[in-house]
Amino acid sequence: xxxxxxxxxxxxxxxxxxxxxxxxxxxxxxxxxxxxxxxxxxxxxxxxxxxxxxxxxxxxxxxxxxxxxxxxxxxxxxxxxxxxxxxxxxxxxxxxxxxxxxxxxxxxxxxxxxxxxxxxxxxx
Numbered sequence: 107x108x109x110x111x112x113x114x115x116x117x118x119x120x121x122x123x124x125x126x127x128x129x130x131x132x133x134x135x136x137x138x139x140x141x142x143x144x145x146x147x148x149x150x151x152x153x154x155x156x157x158x159x160x161x162x163x164x165x166x167x168x169x170x171x172x173x174x175x176x177x178x179x180x181x182x183x184x185x186x187x188x189x190x191x192x193x194x195x196x197x198x199x200x201x202x203x204x205x206x207x208x209x210x211x212x213x214x215x216x217x218x219x220x221x222x223x224x225x226x227x228x229x230x
Contacts, residue, residue: 118187120208122223130205130226136219138163138179147226152198168194168202183219186211195226203228 121129124142130151131144139162148155151166164172171193182188191207209224 118208118210120210120223120225122210122225124223130228132163132222132224132226134163134222134224136183138175141221150197150203150228151195157198166195168196170194182209182222183211186213188224195228 121131123129124131124133124144126144126146127149128146129144130147132140132147133142135141139160140158143155143158148158151158158166164175167175174191174193178188178191188207188209191209193205193207195203195205197203205226205228207224207226209222211222212220214220
């Protein structure tokens with residue numbers, strides 16, 4: 107991975123605080139499985155933590171957004187970040203939330219993909 111790409115990734119401004127009570131934040135593994143989420147993510151979507159951890163992120167999206175993520179997640183992992191990706195998330199009660207996702211990939215010291223950190227915003 108180039109030094110310029112690492113500097114760009116390290117200067118990302120979106121929230122990566124998985125403990126945030128104000129910001130919807132999630133972390134995904136290589137396959138797109140949710141490995142951690144913020145309390146705000148749970149509060150907005152209505153899910154309990156046990157209902158989310160270990161599930162694939164696309165399980166919380168409508169069909170159009172599912173296809174968008176399936177097509178773009180490999181690029182996100184390789185490129186290092188994504189900005190202003192619009193998606194439709196499904197709350198537990200099946201209400202659709204129009205959201206925007208900003209994310210950063212994190213890599214191991216060897217330059218291999220490790221996890222993502224994404225902040226999700228929505229019009230309240």
